[in-house]
Amino acid sequence: MTWEIVIGLEVHTQLSTNTKIFSGASTAFGAEPNTQADAVSIALPGVLPVLNKGAVERAIKFGLAVGAHIAPRSVFARKNYFYPDLPKGYQISQFDLPVVGQGTLTIQVEPLSGNAKPYEKTVRITRAHLEEDAGKSMHGDFHGMTGIDLNRAGTPLLEIVSEPDMCSAAEAVAYAKALHSLVRWIGICDGNMQEGSFRCDVNVSVRKPGQPLGTRREIKNLNSFKFMQQAIDYEVQWQIDTIEGGGKVQQATILFNPDTGETRAMRSKEDAHDYRYFPDPDLLPLEISEEWKEQVRATLPELPQAKQARYVNDLGLSAYDASMLTASREMADFFDSTRMHLDTENDIDNPKLCANWIIGEVTAQLNREELDITQCPIKAYQLSELLAYVAKGRISNSGAKEVFRTMWTEGGDADSIIVRKALEQISDSGAIEAIVDEIIATNADKVAEYRSGKDKLFGFFVGLAMKASKGKANPAQLNDVLKRKLAG
Template identity: 60%
Template sequence: MTASLLVRGYEVVIGFETHAQLSTQSKIFSGASTAFGAEPNTQACAVDLALPGSLPVMNRGAVERAIRFGLAVGATIAPMSIFARKNYFYPDLPKGYQISQYETPVVQGGAVGFFVDGEPMKVNLTRAHLEEDAGKSIHEGLGSNDRLGHAVSGIDLNRAGTPLLEIVTEPDLRSSRQAVEYARALHTLVVWLGICDGNMQEGSFRCDANVSVRRPGQPYGTRREIKNLNSFRHLTQAIDYEVQWQIEQIEDGHEIRQATVLFDPDSGETRMMRTKEDAHDYRYFPDPDLPPLLIGPEWIERVKADMPELPGALAARFQSEHGLPAYDAAMMTTSRAIAAFYQAAVEACGQPKLVANWLMGELSRRLNAEDRGIETSPVSPTQLAALIGRIVDGTISNNAARQVFEVLWSGAAQEVDAVIEAQGLKQMNDTGALDAIIDTVLAANQKSVDEFRAGKEKAFNALVGQVMKASKGKANPAQVNDRLKSRLGG
């Protein structure tokens, strides 16, 4: 911990619980569909509805996705894990309990690495366990469905029984920034592995943040759990508000009570939903309808053989083979689509660092501004490679390259060379013509010449600017510097 992470003299302590909806076509204990968007209560079968006599059957695909995650984070895959009944009573929980794992989860330990401001960090995982999702309560507005003007609530059980992997961290995070970067890294990983589609708007990737504050060196404070954060922006806002609220409560002499809270994005505030239950409140006990889950070494090896190259391994390869800095390599592996784009562009132009710079810079800026993924980029890897090639061979300057990029982004042209020609963006590489311009500039700016010879470096930059202006931006900046210094005897 560093002093810069303290908030008003308090240390922030954050632990995470993330529910990743697994990408199986059927539910964890039944054959009902997990497809999103169906009419309410059309994808809930007898098992999901907890009808008498219905029995759960474990979904093999859900187990394999849990194994895949465990291998990716360096965790222990339990050779035997137990399913338990977590008892609580909500209208959207048909059985009156949730089938989950408690004492013996399928994935134990592990860690997730990420970067904050270019510095590597790691969060240790406590566990990742399989469980079923609950249904969904739908609250209609006043008068919408009731002729008497009453508020109406309904229950949609389509989601009941959807397989979840709940991923729990140690309380290792110390700021909202760290929390968001961890969540992004975890999101990247589960999507990369193909175990979750990561759609936060549809609830496929939901984050719960356990937040507390304490004076440095003191025991952990009482935590409050912020439930169901479904965007990285809301995650930042919710944690920052909760931290300030807890500090103000403590400073005013109030005691923090353990609770579950919700974040209201309209007000930017958290509000208490209920006092927080402890494990004993749920009365966990082994589910008598499900035998222990046995995972042998041969099953683990089969899953391992089918796994893609992991982001960390690919980033390490980009460092060793392409000479990328660690941070750049991590950015090139934030998704499989970005990694594929980067590799295709590098293969076409042989300039890994420049490709990374453009991906992290201009391309990223435009994608973010239009809220689109790299899969829909109007500029292809081949076009970006051709553009970088024309920078490297001196045909265009960096400024001209950005102009070409804008044209390519608009979709108005397909060929880089055609855009350069049409826009008249070729650099002046004729040394005779350049020398003539330099001579004219030197003759017209004798004061700057004298100041440079007197040791003022700013005067040289002013002369460079005058040459570039006289050439209408077409002079090669490197050549301008070299020829100008030669003329000045510098």
């Protein structure tokens, strides 16, 4: 029995504006409760919303980045429901005329299991619309009451809705990660998942191949990629078990509990989907001129996809390396900066060397210490200096790793670390020849064996020579000299 998994995502990204979507109250995170809840945020009678230009600009940026149609005219609508963290009794959102229309996002999927190879997939984005965030409910010790903090109420959100194009947890996570990287790349959202700046709702259903879509359940508010994967895996199994056990999946909104790894249905709210949308009479249609759109387009940085293609075509990197280096804009900046320094200051054009070190040593060390590239203690110019010495053969690869570790923990520049630790590679042919001569003289029996055909002994001589040079002999040169002298 095989089942097909169908997944679509709705992602709420908090836009990185200074102020709320409909008022001039600050959106800074972490303020004392309700100190950023102005008259509009708390919905005092008589207040009117005034749309934030910065929020619209960010929505346009996103639309352009995913190749979507930007609506020349879009409309704000009221979504009506009652909840204490929504003091107006309705959320201002967009319904049938969203600001961003259909677009696409191409993702690199790394299968989670087996030996399956990474592959590329294009996910269709249905739409993206502007709306306001709600406040927060605190269920602390308030004499059986609930505390309401409306600082977050009115924070601009861009809700990005995908088509149900993903068919595994791996694809859903890859899409969410690509989207997360993109919104940070174009600077419209800080992407801080812990603080709720990037929240994912995942719609999951299962079906037999060729059958119509199954009934979906929506997992709400996932704020980590790990939880997303766990939640989908659990939910898919639950739906399959339910159907195979003769049951039926009921449409529901569900929550994922990270402690138990299980999903559970939220209290099903009667009429929950009867939001009675209608155009907000307080807001006129939003008009976006061609001119404004082009102004915003001019502010977009080179997008990850374009950069990836350039790395492959112009720099000769592999598709894998290119995708690793464009995982975030900061990562790509670090790579570009390292490469440029190496080129301009040392006249060494070697993108592959930079890529290898950044994807290898740098990333591994960052992961070990749970840092991101912006927190890397070694700056791009420092790394480029080290790589210049590697490229010129001044130090061996293992020597370079030692310099790297020292630089990481103690700081300093490559040159002084190499001198201080005496890591300079011996590339002086006279010195290497002297070492080899000495070894040949003191190991006459082995030399005789080698010469009578025991080729395997070559490694033995290399070992001795390396030891004699304290690991500093230039390996390529040493090999040459050894081969020549041993041949007799």
